Amino acid sequence: MSENARATTRLLAKLAATIVVAGALVAGLMLPWVGGPGLAARNSVSLLDALPVELTDETPAGVTRVLASDGSLITNFYEHNRTPVTSDQIADVMKQALVDIEDSRFYDHNGLDVQGTLRALVKNVAAGEVQEGGSTLTQQLVKQTLLQTATTPEDREAADAETVGRKLREARLALALEDTYSKDEILTRYLNLVYFGQGAYGIQAAAQRYFSVNAADLTLPQAAMLAGLVQSPFYDEPINNPENAQIRRNQVLQRMHDLGHITAQQLSEITPTPVEVTPGQAPPNGCIDASIGGFFCDFTRQYLIQELGLTKAQLDKGGLTITTTLRPDMQRAGDQAVLDTVAMGAGTVAVYDVIEPGTGKVLAMSVNRRFGCDAPECESVNFATIPTKGSGSTFKMFVAAAALEQGLPASHTITTSEPYESKVYESYDPETQRIEPYEVENVGSNYPRTLTMTQALYMSSNTYFLALEDALGRIEPAVRMAERLGMTFDYSVTQTPAQQIIDENRPSFAFGTDGVSPLDLANAYATVAARGVRCTPTPVLSITTPNGEPLLGEDGQPVVRENNCEQVIEPGLADTLNQMMIKDVQPGNRLQTGARAHIPGHQIAGKTGTVQERDSVAFVGATPQFAASVMLFRPRDTDDVGSYGGGLPAGIWRQAMAPILTSQEAVPFPPADPRYAGRGVDAAPQRPTRFQDNASSRSGNRSGTTAGNTTPPPAEPEAPEQPEAPAEAPTEPPADTGTPAPETGGDTVTN
Structure with a gap:
């Protein structure tokens, strides 16, 4: 049998299976309404009860943000680059383009478009190929939600299986969603959830990735291109496949014209032009991308998991806001002092750590290395801890x-x-x-x-x-x-x-x-x-959920509590x-x-340290407000670092702390x-x-x-x-x- 014959056989088999599934689907979904309004009402209640928790959240979680104590962004943790937005933060033309190409009867059906499904079957059979899908946007939302929230391979397989059972469950959940949320809420959730290629999940991330604009500012050509990506985000994305992107965008525009939502002039003006993109960068992800304090970021991540009991999934998928104790001014001062003394990536490691006495707040961690990247000056071992x-x-x-x-x-x-x-x-x-x-x-x-x-x-x-x-x-x-x-x-x-x-x-x-x-x-x-008073060192001030509430532990109490201090x-x-x-x-x-x-006007309680052969040297200094350690050492050999503890380490301490202490009133120690x-x-x-x-x-x-x-x-x-x-x-x-x-x-x- 030739390859063409085999392809034709596979296509006919797929179409036949689709017809069988559609028939079972129609029969199964018609059952609740056979017998009159009373039976329909009873089944409506059962459908609502069937909604899994993943489908009851109105907004999918975005990235977890890690903030410094002043609210500035350090980095994000995420598996999916997603920034949820509200309905009024999405351009109307974007909503229209998506509905026209994916589910033109969206505002007319109740979650299941039987008429559309049968129409798609007839069209696909006549064409000898799959040209039109039969799932509604609500059904797609159900499927994508279950896929993206699946935690096991079995759950993912069940959410994507081509079986009558999966189709029936998906349809029933779609009906329940339509009975629970408004059309605009469903459409907004879908636009916040769907994958648009190039690592962008949701319309805001996609608008930023391809056009460097917000979702509210998308134009008609941009919206049409993004709406066309939903079905094939890999093959039709414009950065690597501009010709495919133009063809698919024009298909969307033609559909919008056919439905009377754009004029013939708009169609004729846009379709000949290539897709214009202004690529934006994905948000920073992980401590390797930290804008400041990469080693502090690593310490924070370990603390969240090991001390507070958060899971990797919570960090990467929870859309949390983690406010840390990092003081950017102290971090920058420490970074400068360290690098002015020991070059980035030098054989000698220089470390500067700062803690607030009486609270345990970790305020800065400076190392003459970059955290985690693939370069000679990079390091994944956290020498600061x-x-x-x-x-x-x-x-x-x-x-x-x-x-x-x-x-x-x-x-x-x-x-x-x-x-x-x-x-x-x-x-x-x-x-x-x-x-x-x-x-x-x-x-x-x-x-x-x-x-x-x-x-x-x-x-x-x-x-x-x-x-x-x-x-x-x-x-x-x-x-x-x-x-x-x-x-x-x-x-x-x-x-x-x-x-x-x-x-x-x-x-x-x-x-x-x-x-x-x-x-x-x-x-x-x-x-x-x-x-x-000894306190446990902590890098975290607060953790809040996407709705702004404190994150709770299994005991129902906030995971971030008052720090553990004792005399x-x-x-x-x-x-x-x-x-x-x-x-x-x-x-x-x-x-x-x-x-x-020494910093004039301030009392500093300090102590120097030098190990044999000056393989490692240290200085620790403290005021009632700050305590900081400085260590210089050779991590992989025993060569002389070229100083005693009272030399380079004490100098780093003074340079890093001087701008901080001189900008505030001196606090003396008790006698x-x-x-x-x-x-x-x-x-x-x-x-x-x-x-x-x-x-x-x-x-x-x-x-x-x-x-x-x-x-x-x-x-x-x-x-x-x-x-x-x-x-x-x-x-x-x-x-x-x-x-x-x-x-x-x-x-x-x-x-």
Whole structure:
């Protein structure tokens, strides 16, 4: 059999099947009206009851919009590019063109056009091909709604199956729709739902995609072209198939003329002209298209799914409005500061995260990468949140906080040797294969041997903080303090679990050697800045449905609730810590490490950090209004990043925060609490005396690594912060090789 014969046979078979379906359809649909008006009324009620929920929504959902806190658009999430519009936002000529070409008896039938179906059958049989469809616009609306809302392959197959059962169900639902909604409502829903090609769902998206206009402003030629796309959006769209588009548009125009809706002059003027298009871009979709804050966008999407329990379908199909905590001014300032310091896509990653103390609102996330795109400077790993490298001596704040809580005041004075050998903690020496006392030293020769806790914190003395860990007797208080303030230790790739650090009694904890999340770090310091109130970091202010109502969870309550905040340390302890760390930034404190972050007129509580070999460096600074972390690290190797924490990171912090802080009134920190300050945060040692209290009594407590444990300790502790050379950091004071200024005294320890 020839190919032509086979084609003819297939066509005749299809036409025969169509006739059978139409006959069954007519018989099945006539049944409710056989027996008089009473029976018809009863069946009308049953048809309304049969409407699935997908067909009771008056407007199909559009894209989910993700907004910054000021209402500006960050991006959209969507599976279908659709922007629903109201009836008065659609040009009348568009409605007329669609009705004329798809369902000219639309305003006369009740959802099922039996006369039109039979007419189409006769015409198609006579022509030997399918030239005219028999479904009404209402039937098409039913089919397209069920197809586009199907969640399983089985549902999609059922909505598109060429069976008598599907046709009967579709027709009955069409009748129910007509009994429920007005003609204009049905037509508007159809125009908002149907696919027009080029990824455009609905008339507004189509008008924007092909002509860069709104649906209300469509002209007759444009409306005719769009109406013609409904049946074959791929083959007749004008961007890739302009000749097909012109032929199909002219068919629509001819039909409109035949029905008396356009004049012969309009027809003759338009049909010879090609289709004129002014293509518009599809709306941004996903974090890869974010206009600002791509990594913040990624954090938000993960938060919506993992913390708030939304599904991907809800995000991509729900038409939600998600208002986030992002402050565009802070994001732009952070982006500029980061890129002015480390080039886009450089081997060194630079990260800047900002959190609002007391609320947990994440205000900005800057990374010297573009999120998710396919280019050398792009990155899908969210370095702003994932623990990658350590943050060095920023962890000394946790040890200091634990010591204050254990009763050792800010004036607690210790004299240490150089290097200092722990009386409590041990480590494994792989060269000698022996368990030996844990030992650290400072970098350089200008560190005083005698320091208060305040001095040791802003000078970042390694020897002092190992001695302070000795005074605590075990590492658990410092680890638990870090957890309470907001640090997590559950990323197995780069972090050691908190309990393991405690069980192994690791003294290297104070030196921040494990991977650290920049967001966690900012949040921990935000807790201290908020006087001890820890909040869960959140990027979301509100989520509303297409009708403007708050999105509800399975419990019937809004999915976005008041943030989870709690008091985790005494306000006085936090106040004292802040006053101690102010000295790291405020100029005039000898051997301070964070002076480059100073912004005149504002109190900034800060701490620097540098891991061994300067593989990773950090600065964290906070005011009562903002807390921000900066980290620079090499994610795939261990090369020197070229700075200490008090250099480039502190400089990024200052550049990013200066325009924000200088535009508003300064807010000072509360003064230190005498209960935790001892003889004052500014207190310095008297002549040190021989240590006679619990530290010496613990000197024989070998509670660290035990003999037989052959696991080497973590990486060596961080080198302390040193001021950068004047050429690199002109705003930073030169290194001080002298003794710190005398202070007023406090409890003293000699080790």
